[in-house]
Amino acid sequence: MATDPPSPVPSSYLLHPSDSPSLTLVNGLLTGDNFPKWQKAMTRALNAKNKLSFVDGTLTPPDPSSTAYPQWNQTKDMVLTWLLNSISPSIANSLEYHTDPRAVWVDLSSRFCHGNNARIYQLKRALSSLQQTTNSVHEYYNQIKQLWDELGHLQRNTDLKDLQKQVEDEQVFQFLLGLNDSFASLRTQILAMDPLPSISKVFSILFQEEQQRLLHIQTPPSESLALALPP
Template sequence: MARNPRGANAAPIPPMEDSSSPYYLYPSDNPSFQLVPHVLTGSNYINWSRSITTTLLAKNKLAFINGTLLRPTEDDLLFPAWLRCNSMVVSWLRNSISAQICSSIMYIDNAHEIWSDLRDRFSQLDTARAYQLRQKIMSLTQGNDDVNTYFTNLRILWDEYRHSQPIAWCVCGTCRCNRASKWNNYQEEECSM
């Protein structure tokens, strides 16, 4: 149980006033804020989604998009706070998406539903993009670049390619199959090749 910094007999801090609560909004939080410098255009979904989740984790609002903090019933005391914070996250997401994509989610008012919709549409393996990345990886040469620049360029391509691949999840339930380790080894071998 969390300790109350006001003392043992004091009333608990309301979630809207507790800076460790996902319901807390900082005075600097506003609906016009753009979460990440590059908006979602479709083909940049993997990098964009990783940047968004990092930013929302830092702002303690990740629970609004990952489904762990679902909409409470309207008679719940936290409903107004949830509605306010969800609306803020929805605004942030809309500001971090290209105008065309934003118009396709304009009438979705739940941050988790927006996140799920974008994930379903843009996280699918794009075979053309995977092929393009493999070609870039295979044709990349050091040329006049120093080793650090060459390795950084290779790493950028490789990481995007690796994160665009389907993930081989454990199917045994107790992870005796060692499938995740085998998948990681396969990825490392691919990188070496």
């Protein structure tokens, strides 16, 4: 009785002879604050090697009894090693017990993908203070274009609702950029909120903080002490 021929191994499972566990796919290790740039570079590198499906959720693992399973398992571990090679040791150590590159990808996204507000603020601050100084026009253009490109990547939206939120967030960023450094701690807390609060809410938070400071300054020491003591 004739038997069916074994199913062909998908091309994404195959490794090139030059592929090795010591390979680093991108320049610059992931440190956390550079996650968007790292993720974009890693996506390109994995796609070039036909291995992006191991992290983007489009690949379904084969049945363990399948003839393709050993090759899939080997390639999976290779992709996982490549990912860990491209992450700073302080972060990679916390990922060592993951056995699936997709799990590492999701873990990193959950940690760093929502921290864009602080980076957007840093980019806008850099843009507002950037000057040509002694650089050539070409060097100055390269500097500002790099900031524009990263900012555009972080703020890329196509949905009308998202675009409206982006306009509202822009008001928040502009307001925070002009604040005195005495509000630096509170500004950091606001930037850590996801999503960013509305400009009216940000104003309310800062106004209340300012009023509390004024009250503390205007309250005589004896009265302040009396208010702090229980009746």
